[in-house]
Amino acid sequence: MKPEVEIYDTTLRDGSQGEGINFSVMDKLRIAEKLDAFGVHYIEGGWPGSNPRDIEFFEQAKQHRFRQAKLSAFGSTRRKHVAVEQDDQVRMLLEAKTPVVTLVAKTWLLHVKEVLRTTPDENLAMIADSVRFLKDQGKFVVYDAEHAFDGFKDDPEYALASWQAAEKAGADVVVLCDTNGGCLPADIARITAAARGKLTARLGIHTHNDIGLGVANALAAIGAGATHVQGTVNGYGERTGNCNLTTVIPNVALKMNKNCVPSSSLPKLRELSQFVDEMANIRHDPRQPWVGATAFAHKGGIHVNAVEKLARSYEHIDPAVVGNRRRVLISDLAGRSNIVMKAQELGFKISADTPELKTILSRIKDLEHQGFEFEAAEASLALLIRRILRHKDFPFTVEAYHVSMRRDAADSVVEATVKVRVGSKVAHTVAEGDGPVNALDGALRAALVKFFPQLNRVRLTDYKVRILDSVTGTAAKTRVLIESTDGREEWGTVGVSENIIEASLRALVDSMEYALMRK
Numbered sequence: 001m002k003p004e005v006e007i008y009d010t011t012l013r014d015g016s017q018g019e020g021i022n023f024s025v026m027d028k029l030r031i032a033e034k035l036d037a038f039g040v041h042y043i044e045g046g047w048p049g050s051n052p053r054d055i056e057f058f059e060q061a062k063q064h065r066f067r068q069a070k071l072s073a074f075g076s077t078r079r080k081h082v083a084v085e086q087d088d089q090v091r092m093l094l095e096a097k098t099p100v101v102t103l104v105a106k107t108w109l110l111h112v113k114e115v116l117r118t119t120p121d122e123n124l125a126m127i128a129d130s131v132r133f134l135k136d137q138g139k140f141v142v143y144d145a146e147h148a149f150d151g152f153k154d155d156p157e158y159a160l161a162s163w164q165a166a167e168k169a170g171a172d173v174v175v176l177c178d179t180n181g182g183c184l185p186a187d188i189a190r191i192t193a194a195a196r197g198k199l200t201a202r203l204g205i206h207t208h209n210d211i212g213l214g215v216a217n218a219l220a221a222i223g224a225g226a227t228h229v230q231g232t233v234n235g236y237g238e239r240t241g242n243c244n245l246t247t248v249i250p251n252v253a254l255k256m257n258k259n260c261v262p263s264s265s266l267p268k269l270r271e272l273s274q275f276v277d278e279m280a281n282i283r284h285d286p287r288q289p290w291v292g293a294t295a296f297a298h299k300g301g302i303h304v305n306a307v308e309k310l311a312r313s314y315e316h317i318d319p320a321v322v323g324n325r326r327r328v329l330i331s332d333l334a335g336r337s338n339i340v341m342k343a344q345e346l347g348f349k350i351s352a353d354t355p356e357l358k359t360i361l362s363r364i365k366d367l368e369h370q371g372f373e374f375e376a377a378e379a380s381l382a383l384l385i386r387r388i389l390r391h392k393d394f395p396f397t398v399e400a401y402h403v404s405m406r407r408d409a410a411d412s413v414v415e416a417t418v419k420v421r422v423g424s425k426v427a428h429t430v431a432e433g434d435g436p437v438n439a440l441d442g443a444l445r446a447a448l449v450k451f452f453p454q455l456n457r458v459r460l461t462d463y464k465v466r467i468l469d470s471v472t473g474t475a476a477k478t479r480v481l482i483e484s485t486d487g488r489e490e491w492g493t494v495g496v497s498e499n500i501i502e503a504s505l506r507a508l509v510d511s512m513e514y515a516l517m518r519k
């Protein structure tokens with residue numbers, strides 16, 4: 001089916017302008033493959049005229065066959081007073097050998113005069129010459145009108161003249177850009193409608209999120225006649241980022257009911273979002289709309305009770321549609337429904353009539369009162385339920401441990417010893433580490449892998465410490481949250497104690513025990 005709204009991804013170009021985002025050529029290729037499989041219509045690979053890495057990307061991309069998406073090279077129009085055939089930057093766009101070229105140029109007279117330092121007529125000639133030249137070379141040309149909205153507000157006639165120059169020269173899509181990200185949806189809608197009335201080419205929208213309206217502005221433009229939307233996965237981009245495609249796509253498909261990506265792709269949306277975060281080495285934002293871990297999480301007892309009866313009562317849509325899932329959070333606000341749903345979610349057979357339910361609930365409330373928190377430590381919660389439900393013993397016990405630290409001039413040495421019992425066997429191990437928790441983790445792991453070699457794959461990915469009721473100073477309790485992974489799954493565990501080492505050990509022990517329970 002032909003899309004009513006085309007999706008143009010610029011994660012690899014505009015997205016990589018974001019602070020802390022750095023993709024290697026290999027990363028870019030893997031992301032491009034993922035985007036292609038997901039079904040976006042265009043992938044902007046980079047700006048070959050701006051850096052060697054992007055040239056290398058396009059070089060390598062020539063070896064790839066994209067099945068659904070068309071690859072685009074981004075660049076600017078010819079420089080002022082230079083023939084387009086002689087412009088090096090334009091030549092590099094051709095050398096990228098992509099089916100699509102995206103050209104950016106000025107709409108706003110302020111930029112023409114003060115930044116470009118040329119005449120309004122020369123700017124129009126730069127646009128027309130460059131678009132026509134690329135069309136003559138057989139390219140599909142996307143024309144990005146920089147500062148389209150600010151320019152239109154300043155001088156509507158000139159703004160329109162610049163867009164018409166691109167269209168007359170053959171541009172296939174004219175994209176209005178809110179480059180500074182400061183416009184309101186009503187302005188975006190009004191100006192897009194004005195452009196729609198004067199242009200016949202496909203109209204696109206490119207927005208930034210500077211005032212938190214990147215997605216809202218894109219939707220406003222679509223409402224006013226745009227049928228091509230540019231953005232980045234997870235909203236990466238300069239300053240506060242670009243229009244977030246992982247929000248825009250489901251809004252277009254499920255709220256505006258317009259066909260955009262293949263419908264079979266929507267359930268892969270959360271996976272796409274997580275994949276790109278992983279490639280960028282950025283922690284997934286749990287509060288991201290649609291795809292975040294908390295997007296369908298319920299905490300209050302009344303909500304949970306209602307959701308159990310009828311999901312629609314507190315959910316705007318079925319989370320599975322975008323590959324997300326409903327989560328029930330456990331806290332001292334929790335009622336029996338939370339526990340039952342949570343336990344079922346964790347894979348236990350349990351109902352409101354299960355006799356152990358009362359014990360589980362009171363044990364959770366008791367631990368939370370002591371400072372435990374299970375929202376980010378579902379593995380610890382699963383172990384707790386399992387111990388009560390199945391009356392299981394621990395697969396191992398830590399019988400003794402010792403941690404010491406010595407500082408000698410510039411050198412510090414931290415050492416931990418652990419004595420672990422499994423059935424009738426005992427292991428005694430020692431390890432050094434960068435710090436006490438690291439040493440303890442090393443010693444515990446060394447002891448346990450003798451009995452359970454599969455624990456070799458488990459490693460710590462995050463370690464968080466929180467001091468509770470700090471009024472009591474050093475006697476305050478410490479809560480330690482640990483995240484672990486075996487390369488396939490991540491899980492969180494928690495430990496609380498007045499002693500930070502003891503709290504850490506508890507979270508570590510839970511992490512290892514959970515890894516074993518999953519076998």
Ligand SMILES: [Zn+2]
Nearest residue numbers: 014179206208
């Ligand atoms: Zn941009």
